Amino acid sequence: MIQLYSAIWRVSGKRQIVLILLSLAIAALAAVPLSYQKDIINGLTGNDLQNSDLIRLCLGMMGMITLSLGLKALMGYRASILGEDVTRLLRNRIYEGAVEAKATFTESKRGGTLATMISAEAEELGKFTGSAFSEPVVQFGTLISVVGFIASTQPFLGAIALCMIAPQVVLVLGTQKQVNRLVGERVHVLRRATDESLAEGLERVNQSVVDDFDAIFETRRSIFIWKLSTKFLLSAINGAGTVAVLALGGLLVLDGRTDVGTVVAATIGLDRLRGPTSFLIAFYRQVSATRVKFDLLREVAGPQNAKNN
16 A cells, blocks of 8 residues: 555655645534534524624635635645546556567557556546545544534544544455455456457357356355445444434533534534544555555566656
8 A cells, every 4th residue: 555655755755845835724524513503503592683783693604615626626736637547647657668668569469457447546546636635634533523513512423423434444454455455356357358358359159258247147146245344333333423422411511511503513513423433444445445446456467657647
């Protein structure tokens, strides 16, 4: 994984810095709307909120939301353009490397592998490059911002938020190794099937190619089982966290140890945590799978081309 990120930084370091700065700004704004919601609800339930105060709070909240969305749009555009630029760079280098090592691809009949690398694998790596640094920063920063807000208003509810995140991390780390193995197998089988189909031509059906297609199907089926089973458990943990916040928060309100606005803000905050948590889990899966594909790409492209990437 270090090699993957080192290669990404070499080709896009300066542009990644801009994306990281945008990510930090977005993360810093993540909990601001929750503070506005808390003040509005407490003001309404306490009957001490004037019309002008309500309008001011609502306008302030909408301003923060608009600013955050604008920064996200800018970051998304720059990340997408960066991804496309790196995809173009990868395709050029793979193609130039194949031309220099023409004998390798012709004598071993690996034209299908070359086509797969240029059309699909280079695009996957390029897209990943655009969000390799910025997305985890903004999502992890959002987690810190929201959990910090909840903990500052009510430590017990903040503890519940942390308890929701920890088992999800452990669960994903425990299952991703198996998914990575299946991803590597799928790429190898797909390359072999493509090479064999092009080598044999279309004059007859090659049974080994058909068998490879069946193997790809079975591999994907196994990946689906692992991912969906993990998703089920993660969703159950999120649901349990919401119920726990409502139960504990309700008891604290009844005991007079907190206010309704804090409980509502904490509940909404948990919903805000699901997005970053889900993304970080998906991102970890993506970066793990991308690392596997990156290693396979380096393996086929050759040492010199891998060094350039």
